[in-house]
Amino acid sequence: MSSVKVLGINSSPRKYGNSYKLLRIALRAAEEEGAGVEVLHLYDYEIRPCKGCVSDRATKCKYPCIIDDDMKYLYDKVLSADALIISTPIYWFDVSGQLKNFIDRLTALENMILFDGRSWLEGKVAGVIVCGNDGGAVHVASTLLATLNDMGIHIPPWAMVYYVGKDDVLKVKDKLLDAANLGKIIVKAVKLLKGIKTWYDPSMLTRVESYWVREVLREIETTPKVPKSK
Amino acid sequence: MSSVKVLGINSSPRKYGNSYKLLRIALRAAEEEGAGVEVLHLYDYEIRPCKGCVSDRATKCKYPCIIDDDMKYLYDKVLSADALIISTPIYWFDVSGQLKNFIDRLTALENMILFDGRSWLEGKVAGVIVCGNDGGAVHVASTLLATLNDMGIHIPPWAMVYYVGKDDVLKVKDKLLDAANLGKIIVKAVKLLKGIKTWYDPSMLTRVESYWVREVLREIETTPKVPKSK
Amino acid sequence: MSSVKVLGINSSPRKYGNSYKLLRIALRAAEEEGAGVEVLHLYDYEIRPCKGCVSDRATKCKYPCIIDDDMKYLYDKVLSADALIISTPIYWFDVSGQLKNFIDRLTALENMILFDGRSWLEGKVAGVIVCGNDGGAVHVASTLLATLNDMGIHIPPWAMVYYVGKDDVLKVKDKLLDAANLGKIIVKAVKLLKGIKTWYDPSMLTRVESYWVREVLREIETTPKVPKSK
Amino acid sequence: MSSVKVLGINSSPRKYGNSYKLLRIALRAAEEEGAGVEVLHLYDYEIRPCKGCVSDRATKCKYPCIIDDDMKYLYDKVLSADALIISTPIYWFDVSGQLKNFIDRLTALENMILFDGRSWLEGKVAGVIVCGNDGGAVHVASTLLATLNDMGIHIPPWAMVYYVGKDDVLKVKDKLLDAANLGKIIVKAVKLLKGIKTWYDPSMLTRVESYWVREVLREIETTPKVPKSK
Numbered sequence: 001m002s003s004v005k006v007l008g009i010n011s012s013p014r015k016y017g018n019s020y021k022l023l024r025i026a027l028r029a030a031e032e033e034g035a036g037v038e039v040l041h042l043y044d045y046e047i048r049p050c051k052g053c054v055s056d057r058a059t060k061c062k063y064p065c066i067i068d069d070d071m072k073y074l075y076d077k078v079l080s081a082d083a084l085i086i087s088t089p090i091y092w093f094d095v096s097g098q099l100k101n102f103i104d105r106l107t108a109l110e111n112m113i114l115f116d117g118r119s120w121l122e123g124k125v126a127g128v129i130v131c132g133n134d135g136g137a138v139h140v141a142s143t144l145l146a147t148l149n150d151m152g153i154h155i156p157p158w159a160m161v162y163y164v165g166k167d168d169v170l171k172v173k174d175k176l177l178d179a180a181n182l183g184k185i186i187v188k189a190v191k192l193l194k195g196i197k198t199w200y201d202p203s204m205l206t207r208v209e210s211y212w213v214r215e216v217l218r219e220i221e222t223t224p225k226v227p228k229s230k
Numbered sequence: 231m232s233s234v235k236v237l238g239i240n241s242s243p244r245k246y247g248n249s250y251k252l253l254r255i256a257l258r259a260a261e262e263e264g265a266g267v268e269v270l271h272l273y274d275y276e277i278r279p280c281k282g283c284v285s286d287r288a289t290k291c292k293y294p295c296i297i298d299d300d301m302k303y304l305y306d307k308v309l310s311a312d313a314l315i316i317s318t319p320i321y322w323f324d325v326s327g328q329l330k331n332f333i334d335r336l337t338a339l340e341n342m343i344l345f346d347g348r349s350w351l352e353g354k355v356a357g358v359i360v361c362g363n364d365g366g367a368v369h370v371a372s373t374l375l376a377t378l379n380d381m382g383i384h385i386p387p388w389a390m391v392y393y394v395g396k397d398d399v400l401k402v403k404d405k406l407l408d409a410a411n412l413g414k415i416i417v418k419a420v421k422l423l424k425g426i427k428t429w430y431d432p433s434m435l436t437r438v439e440s441y442w443v444r445e446v447l448r449e450i451e452t453t454p455k456v457p458k459s460k
Numbered sequence: 461m462s463s464v465k466v467l468g469i470n471s472s473p474r475k476y477g478n479s480y481k482l483l484r485i486a487l488r489a490a491e492e493e494g495a496g497v498e499v500l501h502l503y504d505y506e507i508r509p510c511k512g513c514v515s516d517r518a519t520k521c522k523y524p525c526i527i528d529d530d531m532k533y534l535y536d537k538v539l540s541a542d543a544l545i546i547s548t549p550i551y552w553f554d555v556s557g558q559l560k561n562f563i564d565r566l567t568a569l570e571n572m573i574l575f576d577g578r579s580w581l582e583g584k585v586a587g588v589i590v591c592g593n594d595g596g597a598v599h600v601a602s603t604l605l606a607t608l609n610d611m612g613i614h615i616p617p618w619a620m621v622y623y624v625g626k627d628d629v630l631k632v633k634d635k636l637l638d639a640a641n642l643g644k645i646i647v648k649a650v651k652l653l654k655g656i657k658t659w660y661d662p663s664m665l666t667r668v669e670s671y672w673v674r675e676v677l678r679e680i681e682t683t684p685k686v687p688k689s690k
Numbered sequence: 691m692s693s694v695k696v697l698g699i700n701s702s703p704r705k706y707g708n709s710y711k712l713l714r715i716a717l718r719a720a721e722e723e724g725a726g727v728e729v730l731h732l733y734d735y736e737i738r739p740c741k742g743c744v745s746d747r748a749t750k751c752k753y754p755c756i757i758d759d760d761m762k763y764l765y766d767k768v769l770s771a772d773a774l775i776i777s778t779p780i781y782w783f784d785v786s787g788q789l790k791n792f793i794d795r796l797t798a799l800e801n802m803i804l805f806d807g808r809s810w811l812e813g814k815v816a817g818v819i820v821c822g823n824d825g826g827a828v829h830v831a832s833t834l835l836a837t838l839n840d841m842g843i844h845i846p847p848w849a850m851v852y853y854v855g856k857d858d859v860l861k862v863k864d865k866l867l868d869a870a871n872l873g874k875i876i877v878k879a880v881k882l883l884k885g886i887k888t889w890y891d892p893s894m895l896t897r898v899e900s901y902w903v904r905e906v907l908r909e910i911e912t913t914p915k916v917p918k919s920k
Contacts, residue, residue, distance in 0.1 A: 013511045016450045024446045025438060032437075043511075049503070049558040051473045052549060055593070089512060092607045093828045094554065097561030098509040104551045122387055133515070135852050138376065138783045138825035139832065143599065145379065146372035146390060147552045154419075155385035157352055157429045160376060162825050164854050170443045173435060180434045180442070188429065189384075192422050199387040199418065204410040205403060207262075208255060212410070213400045216254045220246045243741045273741075279733070279788040281703045282779060285823070319742060321794045322837045323598045324784065328739040331787030363745070365598035365622050368553045372599065373829065377782045392595050394624050476910045484906045485898060492897075582847055598836065605839065606832030606850060614879075615845035617812055617889045620836060630903045633895060640894045640902070648889065649844075652882050659847045659878065664870045665863060667722075668715060672870070673860045676714045680706045 004035040004190045006183070007081035011088040011099035013043045018131040018169040022161060022179040023087035026129065029183030030085075035190075040077060042098050045070035050104035054111060062115055065108040074102070075109065082190045083125040084153075085182065086144060090132030093139050103147060110151040113200075122152030123197040125189045127159035127182045131169065137162035152199065156189035158182065234265040234420045236413070237311035241318040241329035243273045248361040248399040252391060252409040253317035255400075256359065259413030260315075265420075270307060272328050275300035280334035284341060292345055295338040304332065305339065312420045313355040314383075315412065316374060320362030323369050333377060340381040343430075352382030353427040355419045357389035357412045361399065367392035382429065386419035388412065464495040464650045466643070467541035471548040471559035473503045478591040478629040482621060482639040483547035485630075486589065489643030490545075495650075500537060502558050505530035510564035514571060522575055525568040534562070535569065542650045543585040544613075545642065546604060550592030553599050563607060570611040573660075582612030583657040585649045587619035587642045591629065597622035612659065616649035618642065694725040694880045696873070697771035701778040701789035703733045708821040708859040712851060712869040713777035715860075716819065719873030720775075725880075730767060732788050735760035740794035744801060752805055755798040764792065765799065772880045773815040774843075775872065776834060780822030783829050793837060800841040803890075812842030813887040815879045817849035817872045821859065827852035842889065846879035848872065 008027045012019040027037040046069045054061035065071060078084065088095045095103070109120040128144045130137045141160040149155050161178040163169050170176065238257045242249040257267040276299045284291035295301060308314065318325045325333070339350040358374045360367045371390040379385050391408040393399050400406065468487045472479040487497040506529045514521035525531060538544065548555045555563070569580040588604045590597045601620040609615050621638040623629050630636065698717045702709040717727040736759045744751035755761060768774065778785045785793070799810040818834045820827045831850040839845050851868040853859050860866065 013509070014515065015453045017515060021446055021450070024449070025442055028442045028445065029434065029438075043509070047557075049473070049556060049561075050551060051503075052551070052556070055474065055477060055549065089515065091510060091512070091560075091564045092567070093603055093610075093832065094560060094563075094607075096509060096512070097507075097557055097564045100551075100554060100560040101509075101557030103554075104557045107552070135825075135828035135831075135854055139603065139829040141825075142372045142376035142783065142829065143553055145385070146368065146375055147554075149375065149385055149387065149389055150552075152387045154387055155375070155379055155389075157379065157382045157384055159379055159385075164825060170446060173439070176438045176443065177432065177435045180438045181430050184431065184434065185429050188426075189423075192426070193419075196418075196422070199415050200411050201414065202407065204259065204414065205407045208259075208406045208410045209403070212255055212258045213406065215258065216251055216400060219254070220251070223245045243739070244745065247745060273739070277787075279703070279786060279791075280781060281733075282781070282786070285704065285707060285779065319745065321740060321742070321790075322797070323602065323833055323840075324790060324793075324837075326739060326742070327737075327787055327791030327794045330781075330784060330790040331739075333784075334781045334787045337782070365595075365601075365624060368595035369599040369602065369833065371595075372553065373783055377784075380782075394595055475913045481906055481910070484909070485902055488902045488905065489894065489898075602832045602836035605845070606828065606835055609835065609845055609847065609849055612847045614847055615835070615839055615849075617839065617842040617844055619839055619845075630906060633899070636898045636903065637892065637895045640898045641890050644891065644894065645889050648886075649883075652886070653879075656878075656882070659875050660871050661874065662867065664719065664874065665867045668719075668866045668870045669863070672715055672718045673866065675718065676711055676860060679714070680711070683705045 004187050005081045006030045006035045006037045006083045006085060006186060007077055008037060008039040009042060009084060009086045010039060011042045011096050015041060018163055019087040019089050019129060021170050022129045022131065022175060023085060025176055025179040026085050026183035029180040030187050033184045033187035035187045042102055045074060047071055047098060047101045047105065049101050050107065054107060059114055061107055061111045063108045063112055065105060071105050079120060083186045085127050085129065087129035088140060090130060090136045090140055093136035095140055106151065118198050119152035122199055125154045125156060125186050127186050129179060130162040132164055133166050135164065137164050154189060154193055156185045158185060234417050235311045236260045236265045236267045236313045236315060236416060237307055238267060238269040239272060239314060239316045240269060241272045241326050245271060248393055249317040249319050249359060251400050252359045252361065252405065253315060255406055255409040256315050256413035259410040260417050263414045263417035265417045272332055275304060277301055277328060277331045277335060279331050280337065284337060289344055291337055291341045293338045293342055295335060301335050309350060313416045315357050315359065315416065317359035318370060320360060320366040320370055323366035325370055336381065348428050349382035352429055355384045355386060355416050357416050359409060360392040362394055363396050365394065367394050384419060384423060386415045388415060464647050465541045466490045466495045466497045466543045466545060466646060467537055468497060468499040469502060469544060469546045470499060471502045471556050475501060478623055479547040479549050479589060481630050482589045482591065482635060483545060485636055485639040486545050486643035489640040490647050493644045493647035495647045502562055505534060507531055507558060507561045507565065509561050510567065514567060519574055521567055521571045523568045523572055525565060531565050539580060543646045545587050545589065547589035548600060550590060550596040550600055553596035555600055578658050579612035582659060585614045585616060585646050587646050589639060590622040592624055593626050595624065597624050614649060614653060616645045618645060694877050695771045696720040696725045696727045696773045696775060696876060697767055698727060698729040699732060699774060699776045700729060701732045701786050705731060708853055709777040709779050709819060711860050712819045712821065712865060713775060715866055715869040716775050716873035719870040720877050723874045723877035725877045732792055735764060737761055737788060737791045737795065739791050740797065744797060749804055751797055751801045753798045753802055755795060761795050769810060773876045775817050775819065775876065777819035778830060780820060780826040780830055783826035785830055796841065808888050809842040812889055815844045815846060815876050817876050819869060820852040822854055823856050825854065827854050844879060844883060846875045848875060
């Protein structure tokens, strides 16, 4: 049994488009690197919109989510994976609405920090694949990466693979190579980081407040207030 | 001598503002974790705008950059660091122009991929700190993280610390804690990933093109073309 | 009967939150300026995810959309409005998934350009309201505005109202004032621009290709190729 | 003498690249629509980074800026124009650093709202042109448009022209057409909106606070607090 599990998430309604093709190449490389891989097609599942319970009271949002739909199944898939590769088409300079609902609903895992001391996504590794005919690829990819990172996820080098154009991406050499590397790099990173599930340490606050704040203030007092004129 | 070097980059013209304060807290935590740290104030240096040589011919852009200014010094500082923490104020929903010039000029290091087979920034670890009175923090942070990642840099969990508000950030507990964790997490990640400077592997192309593309095509042919009606 | 119709779209699941409150203030100002106003709560409707037909063949996407859900009703509301004010909470640095599905499905109106010579949204006026406890407001607002603009919609000055914080926004003076101005400015802009439904003129291509391209080439030939060294 | 003045701002170091070419086409169309046009090459000027005086005290930032450089000349050019078309290459998913410095320095005009009751950019009309080989066009364009809008500027329909690719854009029909339309639409919008320099009305606050806030509260009290379960 392979020790590293990579979950591929296809957020396009089409199972034969460029987003899916690059995802497949990435997963193939992950397999070569020794991982077990699986693909989920988000459009095969019913994912209802998040009700924003967290805005009423932070502790109202927790796993399991109160909404009764296919996220039950998808949460388990995410939790048991070491790494995620999310692939999405570009819909109006952003992810598909279906993927956005999926992301919003992941809050129930991230918010476990309030109950369990850590985000249940912390320490995983992720990358993204974004394809579209028109512009917006980097806009989508950077938002996704920032979101995943802010849920506690590690983003390894070159984690953003994007293709803007109308050609069959299986014929675009540099994008194939980027996707293959994404799969490989993600598995490599999982192996190196493995075992460390907790990164954020709330106990640091005491020494920050007791000592470091004072040190910074002392240093600043000795610094001239006006920027050097040039 | 400490084995991990963290370079803090303050992109604010002010050495006593919130961007700088959080940077200092992060670096203090990095020290506690065993790193050697250093701060550079970008406004102390002359950084001329990138001339975009790469757009004329990809190989025209390489280290050392043809522009004769203080980047010579800054390039060396970046190259000798294992990790970067970039701190910036928010100027019109974006980084300061001074930081943007610095980022643009890093192209000379990233573009060494064409000469040396790897980006000279590859394998480093980075995080960002963004402070402002008004909106835009996440917009700035996500763009910075995506940029650094696309230069080959690791983004460890919780690498985006931002504060939106007018208070003295040294009194905002959760932001102090975020900054301290950023410093610690970055050093932890450097230690785990250390020694591995090359992540992207151009030699994968042969097997992608020879085998994997065909596999994907075969799989897609057996998939129905019309999305399930729901 | 008032001649200007403003449609307010609340994309929050909650009808008593900050997003909704600012929307109400904006609509109140629109009324004062003489408009007829209406509010829709997106969470009251079933909006299924876009199937991306346009990616299979551009002309497959047209009004009415093939998906049979509440968008039928919502399309009519949008079409009969002169202006839109879209209000959204921030869910992971982005709009709510429910709003994203709504935006994606508007493609059926925008894509009428292929059948009717113009986007059915062209010439309308719009603004956005974004509220959240955490960061991301500007990221959401700028993406929304760019999207609406790229559907042919006019964005008047100060069209982006955002509040980042946990207070009751009805007590935050400058945000109340921003929202009120948004409502007023939008109606003012509708009045000035009214009657002009077509802005994009495809017939310009002939003279661009026949004359202007040649003029530009001629000018460039007489310009030195190397940027001035400084 | 033509009554509408359009200022084209080329933010690329190269005067013969795609950014410049599309800008020229847009300006040509503006001329056809009756405008007087002028082009500035930002790289011909020395633009020092903003010192962020506004962060020390809001009223410290005003026209004329305390920095003594070529912005003196550029401020006058901007002030005397009715419309701006800003063209930029994509440098790391963002504008060129030179353009960023220019944008940052415009704060001195926008911040006149504190002295003069209005942003000195209010009521102008603007559009953007973004070109690059790689991704990031929409990310750049949406940030620019949001920034300009938040300085008080109108963004007319289809104000975002972008080209991602390596070809000579003078051969790309749909982009030529987009650029030509941008020039024409901007002049059309200036004509319709002309004469109205003040859009934001601070005097609304009294009636918002005295009446509208209470109306909203009353309405919300009669609304059920729990979102409908679906």
